[in-house]
Amino acid sequence: MRRTVNRVLLAVLGVVLLAAGLTAVVGAFDLTRRWSWLSLPGGWPWTSPHDVLLPAADRQRWSGHGWFWPVAIAVLVVGALLTLWWLLAQLRTRGLRRMVPPGAGADGGGRDGRSDGERGGSGRVVVRGQALADAIADTAAAQPGVESAHARLAGSGSRPRVELYLTLHQDADAAAVLDLLDERVLADARGALRAPDLTALVRTRTGRDRAVARLDRPSPATRELR
Amino acid sequence: MTARSVHPAPPPPPAPRPDTGTGTPRVGRSWSARRIPSAVCALLICAAAVALLQDVVAVRTGAPGQRWRRSLTHWLTTHPLDGTWVRVGACVVAVLGLWLLALALTPGRRHLLAQRPPVPSVTPYLDRPSAAALLRDTALGVPGVGEAAVTVGRRRARVRAQVDFREREEVRADLRRALEERMGTLALRREPRLRIRLRDRSPVGK
Numbered sequence: 001m002r003r004t005v006n007r008v009l010l011a012v013l014g015v016v017l018l019a020a021g022l023t024a025v026v027g028a029f030d031l032t033r034r035w036s037w038l039s040l041p042g043g044w045p046w047t048s049p050h051d052v053l054l055p056a057a058d059r060q061r062w063s064g065h066g067w068f069w070p071v072a073i074a075v076l077v078v079g080a081l082l083t084l085w086w087l088l089a090q091l092r093t094r095g096l097r098r099m100v101p102p103g104a105g106a107d108g109g110g111r112d113g114r115s116d117g118e119r120g121g122s123g124r125v126v127v128r129g130q131a132l133a134d135a136i137a138d139t140a141a142a143q144p145g146v147e148s149a150h151a152r153l154a155g156s157g158s159r160p161r162v163e164l165y166l167t168l169h170q171d172a173d174a175a176a177v178l179d180l181l182d183e184r185v186l187a188d189a190r191g192a193l194r195a196p197d198l199t200a201l202v203r204t205r206t207g208r209d210r211a212v213a214r215l216d217r218p219s220p221a222t223r224e225l226r
Numbered sequence: 227m228t229a230r231s232v233h234p235a236p237p238p239p240p241a242p243r244p245d246t247g248t249g250t251p252r253v254g255r256s257w258s259a260r261r262i263p264s265a266v267c268a269l270l271i272c273a274a275a276v277a278l279l280q281d282v283v284a285v286r287t288g289a290p291g292q293r294w295r296r297s298l299t300h301w302l303t304t305h306p307l308d309g310t311w312v313r314v315g316a317c318v319v320a321v322l323g324l325w326l327l328a329l330a331l332t333p334g335r336r337h338l339l340a341q342r343p344p345v346p347s348v349t350p351y352l353d354r355p356s357a358a359a360l361l362r363d364t365a366l367g368v369p370g371v372g373e374a375a376v377t378v379g380r381r382r383a384r385v386r387a388q389v390d391f392r393e394r395e396e397v398r399a400d401l402r403r404a405l406e407e408r409m410g411t412l413a414l415r416r417e418p419r420l421r422i423r424l425r426d427r428s429p430v431g432k
Contacts (some may be wrong), residue, residue: 003257006264007330012328028307028316032242038250049308056303073282080275087268090261171365174341175413176353182344199347203338206356 002089009086011154027051033068095152096129099193101161102103136162138187145172160193162186162200167207174204256351258334263326336380340415348414354378357412361385364408370397372427383409383418390427398424 025031027046032038040047045058062068133151140149147167155161164185168177181202190198281295305312339357341350358376365374365385370392377384385405389397401422409417 002261006260006279010260010263010267010326011330012332014323014328016323017319018323018327021316021318021323024307024312024316025320028313030308046307052303052306053312054302059299059303062335064342068288069282073279075285076275076279076282080272080279083268083272085274087265087272090265090268166359168356170359172360173411174360175411177349178341178344178348178413182348186348197347200349202350203350204341204350204352204356206359 002092005086005089024053095133095154095163096157096160098126098128099132099153099157127193132189133162135192136164136185136189138165139188140164140181143177143180143184145169145174145177155199160195160198162189162198164200164202166202166204168204170206172206177204178202236238240371255333255340256338260329260334263329266324339378339380339418341413342415352412352414354380357414357418358383360412361405361408364404365373365401368397368404370402371401381418381421385420385422387422387424388427389424394424394426 023044026038026040026050030049032040032047041129045051046053086202133153137149137151140146140151145168147169149164149166151162151164153160154163164181166177166181168174181200186198186200190196276395278295281292283290307313307316337353337355338351339354341352343350355378358378361378362374362376362385363381365371365376365387370389372388372390374385374387376386383399384407387397387401401424404421405422409420
């Protein structure tokens with residue numbers, strides 16, 4: 001959602017700036033005269049290099065009208081509010097704060113998460129999102145090859161999503177870690193949340209040791225090559 | 227690049243792990259939310275709108291326009307298009323627009339490599355420096371390799387290693403085999419091609 005909004009707005013802004021910039025470039029370097037194939041429609045602004053950026057005629061064309069200033073003020077207010085909203089939308093990083101596992105507290109709990117959600121009634125169990133995420137991270141960190149892990153719960157209550165950040169040991173088998181992760185860690189989380197369609201975004205990295213760092217340790221020649 | 231780095235007969239890479247379930251789910255690139263450019267653009271536009279609003283309201287209520295706005299208007303109404311600064315500005319604005327457009331249309335997050343998901347509901351990524359660290363760990367375990375530096379690109383993995391002992395070509399073959407095996411365990415959807423460059427231990431020094 002935010003990703004789409006950001007990208008659409010950035011694209012619009014990019015097109016506007018690109019168009020304005022190119023128009024000015026055409027005028028500033030007098031390209032219509034240098035390139036005969038380039039002909040611009042009538043009424044095109046900035047065609048001659050002697051034009052100014054803001055001709056006085058343009059400036060006064062609208063401002064005399066009674067409607068101009070109220071409209072200008074309204075546009076500026078709306079623009080300021082919208083961009084403020086756009087700015088504030090970038091600051092939200094919070095995950096899912098709490099969620100109600102469908103059917104938790106009731107008997108058994110069926111397979112279809114959504115229909116069971118309403119049945120909760122008095123025995124409702126509310127899970128704090130970060131507590132659950134921490135539990136997932138702890139289980140993940142206990143798997144072989146994993147040095148540390150942290151997680152957060154995102155998405156919505158009916159469609160939760162786990163974001164899991166793993167740090168592996170240098171000698172870990174990343175594919176094996178992923179397999180174990182699904183079998184042991186996410187299976188548990190799906191059970192706890194009664195969300196069989198729980199999705200997970202996993203980002204894996206390794207510890208501090210970066211690959212380009214020079215290491216002085218002698219070559220471990222004794223280690224057998226398989 | 228150099229002829230040296232091309233191995234005469236690379237052994238075939240190890241067979242990929244068998245897929246669990248029917249059909250391999252595909253994990254595409256991770257698409258960045260572009261939060262920082264969005265925040266910067268939003269902040270700039272918002273600040274400009276507020277400043278203009280302040281000025282317009284001041285003028286409407288009878289106060290003189292603010293100095294910055296009057297000098298800006300003066301500059302805009304007097305400078306012809308072929309002035310140096312106008313030309314530079316026009317180019318900068320056009321390039322900026324192109325850049326924003328590129329930000330909007332490209333996925334970004336070039337440091338993340340998509341991995342093969344174990345099940346469709348899991349979307350795994352491994353970051354490139356970490357893939358390099360894992361490969362380097364393997365390279366250092368090959369007998370004869372003293373130092374190794376690995377950089378993993380989106381298409382190529384470059385391994386530079388120093389051969390301390392053993393025949394260089396033997397080390398190369400072992401290194402390639404070990405690295406290809408390790409690459410298989412990274413579960414990358416698209417494995418970067420290995421490029422190995424070896425150098426002998428320099429006689430200078432110890």
